[in-house]
Amino acid sequence: MGAAEKIYDEMIDLFARGGGAGSVLAFRPSAQAQARVAELLERHREGALTDDERQELDRFVELERLMQLVKARARRHQP
Template sequence: MVLTRFFDEVIDFLTSFPRPEDIVAFKPSLALQSRAEDLLEKKREGTLTVDENRELDYFMVIEHLMRMAKARARQRLA
């Protein structure tokens, strides 16, 4: 499942004890970026299923978490 891979990627990254520079540079894999873009496109088109909507919600929560982590990492680097 794509969502499990997304969680795994983020968890693996966070448990690798990244430096602030690594956190700022973090990006999900191209496959996961593509999946998120597909879900956003389906949402714009109004063709998102209930399961896909739930998946997109999880993507958004994790994206928010990583944005907050990047903001804090940038503060530490400043």
């Protein structure tokens, strides 16, 4: 499972548990997912990404943007 798929799965679990705004704001990708993203970013800096890796990194960026929007909305709903 790639980094984006792992984070996507973690986000689904977060929302399925229904933990509320506090849980959303505390969400961080797993250490495994963060390590994979760091690896992809390093390969990107080196200009060594394969097409599949570039797609994986692009999906992660999309998920990161989505999570930023969700967290911004969650902040508005905190007491």
